[in-house]
Amino acid sequence: MLNESRGSFDDIPRDPSPSADLCTVVYRSRAVKPLSDLDLKSLLRTAQARNQREAITGVVLYDSSHFFQWLEGPPAGVERVMESIRNDNRHRDLEILTKGAAPQRRFDGWDMKLAAPGASATSLRSEALEPPRDIIDGLRRQPAAAPSLLVKLVPLLPADNESPLSASLAGRELGNSAAAILRTVILDAVIPSLLDAHGFPPGRIEAPRANPRACELAELLIASDQTAALDLIRELRGKDGDVEQLFAPLLEPAARSLGDLWDEDVCSEFDVTLGLCRLQTAARLLGADSPRRILRVAQPSVLIAPVPGEIHQLVAGLDSEWLWHAGWSPRSEFPANERDLGDMLSSNWVDILDLSLSAAFRREESMPRLAGIIAGARRASRNPTLVVVVGGRAFVEDSAVGAEVGADVSSRTTRDIDRRMLESIQADGIVSPIVRAGRVQ
Ligand SMILES: Cc1cc2nc3c(=O)[nH]c(=O)nc-3n(C[C@H](O)[C@H](O)[C@H](O)COP(=O)(O)O)c2cc1C
Known part of the structure; x- marks a missing residue:
């Protein structure tokens, strides 16, 4: 049997x-x-x-x-x-x-x-x-x-x-060659032009350089005077208020420094959680000054969620802010458990699932469970070729962990997350109905 x-x-x-x-x-x-x-x-x-x-x-x-x-x-x-x-x-x-x-x-x-x-x-x-x-x-x-x-x-x-992708792209009434041309156009021209529209030069994604004062910021975040923390963020974010200057060089390393302060017994877990919330508030407040790009091209459908059970939401918050500024419209959810997440993936077509763990803690103990959550998400997903992106401190410090838990993309920073997502779709050679339909912002 x-x-x-x-x-x-x-x-x-x-x-x-x-x-x-x-x-x-x-x-x-x-x-x-x-x-x-x-x-x-x-x-x-x-x-x-x-x-x-x-x-x-x-x-x-x-x-x-x-x-x-x-x-x-x-x-x-x-x-x-x-x-x-x-x-x-x-x-x-x-x-x-x-x-x-x-x-x-x-x-x-x-x-x-x-x-x-x-x-x-x-x-x-x-x-x-x-x-x-x-x-x-x-x-x-x-x-x-x-x-x-x-x-x-x-x-x-x-x-x-006839390739299935080209057939579906072209509609069955079109011949094989027209269908093949369309497929080539999407994979070789539309996605690269999206990458280009974002100003992504071809080649390697450089690891972001941390601002040397990120540790100082972490210390202010756990102190009682929050005005000093916000003032320092304002001072360090650059003149034009670009999220590029704010997220990867400053807020992400400050979050890791908060984790280090906890490691050294300088503060409690509650202080770290509060500090991360403060960083998220700063990202919202100051990011609002930064202009949003207008995208008149198709974009994938992205679901952003902290791993069910993860109380730290900074990574999910930053990814969502970053994509919003890039002109995308990601959906942010907070699934209470794995079934919740499965329901979200089975009830709607999702191209990319962005799952995150803490930006401050390494969460080594969560990895076996995360592997199960990702496998379950793939099973539940309406999209059999769901792209799974994982982010959080664990993936910044060891690039192999993402693959070990079964993710397609292991994100080391919020910066360029849109580029990594587009490249993973291109690598798969898969274009979802939503991308194909040319959803326009
Ligand atoms: C790995 C594997 C894959 C198979 N795939 C198919 C398949 O795609 N379609 C199919 O009709 N039979 C497939 N078969 C054969 C079926 O098991 C079965 O022998 C065949 O459909 C005849 O069915 P019947 O004996 O009930 O008439 C596969 C068998 C194996 C072991």
């Missing part, structure tokens, strides 16, 4: 939304024994014939021990095929990684392609593709990230097939 990590198939949404006639399921399972080329060929033959009848498309990746499969199509057909797959004794330990209504097909035209390392050198080469090493490594390290990793196979589709 095969296991399934999430409820029965009956909970594939059948609501009357535009996507109710299409659903996606992504699962992982373990091969009972290694499959030969011949075994794989026979599996593919059956799958492709039946998928064509059921209007199901997708990809199955076999890495010699596990299968990862993406299926998409009408819910009833997907349900029937999943029933057979669940009962197939060539694999076991089947675990659903994501399932739900889908706004569009990602693997249009693939009645079921096989992705397997080494397949291009076998008799399977005409129906198989070679998955890049980083996708295989990513799947082994972070199985829960399978939806976003499998989608990265889409651009590897041979040119004579």
Whole structure:
């Protein structure tokens, strides 16, 4: 009997939304024994014939021990095929990684392609593709990230097939070449021009240089005289009041200094929390002087939230202020628990989830839980290729921690967060319906 990590198939949404006639399921399972080329060929033959009848498309990746499969199509057909797959004794330990209504097909035209390392050198080469090493490594390290990793196979589709992204971008009435041009335009021109519109030069993002007086500011923040703290912030923020001068060089290092003062037993945890609130108030007060950019281009849909249970909200506050100044319209929420967060992600399309921990404390103890929260968020998300950004002191000091908890982007500073977000979408090669629709500010 095969296991399934999430409820029965009956909970594939059948609501009357535009996507109710299409659903996606992504699962992982373990091969009972290694499959030969011949075994794989026979599996593919059956799958492709039946998928064509059921209007199901997708990809199955076999890495010699596990299968990862993406299926998409009408819910009833997907349900029937999943029933057979669940009962197939060539694999076991089947675990659903994501399932739900889908706004569009990602693997249009693939009645079921096989992705397997080494397949291009076998008799399977005409129906198989070679998955890049980083996708295989990513799947082994972070199985829960399978939806976003499998989608990265889409651009590897041979040119004579219609790519799902281009089909959906162009509308089906447009031919393959027009669709391909549109896709190229969005990924190669629209997103770079957005990056450019923000004045982002190509190349590395430099680590922000801390203002040497940030420690002095932290000490004032825990003292009783708050006017002195605000005066110092005013003095240090630069003449034009630009948030660029305020956030990364000053407020973020001051927050870390507050954590250090607590470490040295100079102040209590309550003092740190109060100090962070004061920094957030200063960001609001002084940031209001800084002009907001007018964006007349599409932008992704961003949900900003502190990790459920995190009481420090400075990172979420600064990210939200920064994006607002950049002309975006992020949604800020404060989910009480993981279910709350899941509801937010399943009820609305979200391109980017920005989750944050404390700007002052390292929160080492929170990491295993955060990994679970991120995996759960991906499962709950309506967007199977949700980009997850994490921020907070832990990620500033060790750039590897973000990947360890399963995030796509580990943010070291609020500055340039919009750039990191746009680049991560571009790297995925995925454009959500909202970006495609060209939501204009
Ligand atoms: C890893 C794996 C992936 C499969 N993918 C599909 C698929 O996409 N479509 C399909 O019809 N059958 C697929 N099958 C085969 C089904 O399990 C099943 O053998 C086939 O649909 C025939 O079903 P039936 O025996 O109930 O008639 C897959 C099997 C395995 C082990």
